[in-house]
Amino acid sequence: MRRDRYIKEKxxxxxxxxxxxxxxxxxxxxxxxxxxxxxxxxxxxxIRGEAHLCPACRRIRDNYPAGEVYLKGxxxxxxxxxxxxxxxxxxxxxxxxxxxxxxxxxKGRDSLVVTFTDDHLARRxxxxxxxxxxxxxxxxxxxxxxxxxxxxxxDI
Numbered sequence: 001m002r003r004d005r006y007i008k009e010k011x012x013x014x015x016x017x018x019x020x021x022x023x024x025x026x027x028x029x030x031x032x033x034x035x036x037x038x039x040x041x042x043x044x045x046x047i048r049g050e051a052h053l054c055p056a057c058r059r060i061r062d063n064y065p066a067g068e069v070y071l072k073g074x075x076x077x078x079x080x081x082x083x084x085x086x087x088x089x090x091x092x093x094x095x096x097x098x099x100x101x102x103x104x105x106x107k108g109r110d111s112l113v114v115t116f117t118d119d120h121l122a123r124r125x126x127x128x129x130x131x132x133x134x135x136x137x138x139x140x141x142x143x144x145x146x147x148x149x150x151x152x153x154x155d156i
């Protein structure tokens with residue numbers, strides 16, 4: 001029996017396209033363009049190719065996050081607005097550099113679930129919350145796909 005037929009991908013990402021689009025291909029949702037082999041925000045009038053939904057917009061449409069951050073605890077309830085502002089500031093900074101790093105949703109009242117289109121962005125948010133507000137953080141990466149789930153809590 002040949003064993004080489006059962007080799008699994010190390011990181012499976014259903015939104016990784018594995019192909020290159022023609023220069024100038026643009027996303028009709030966010031207006032990002034495919035330039036030099038990656039999705040970037042346009043500079044000038046580079047939108048001239050065919051329309052194709054970018055991976056981040058497809059994740060948002062499908063509500064299929066690459067990262068989730070869960071926030072809970074008494075401290076969270078008392079500092080909810082401050083924590084949400086921190087998250088939004090980080091997302092704004094990351095979005096400037098890459099259209100693939102975006103916020104999908106923020107849901108909840110007594111606890112919060114924040115979803116992202118990029119696993120690195122979720123990790124950056126989790127680490128920033130932990131550095132600024134301490135507490136307890138638990139980071140879990142999926143074995144077979146690009147996905148991270150972060151639980152942060154603080155009671156005092």
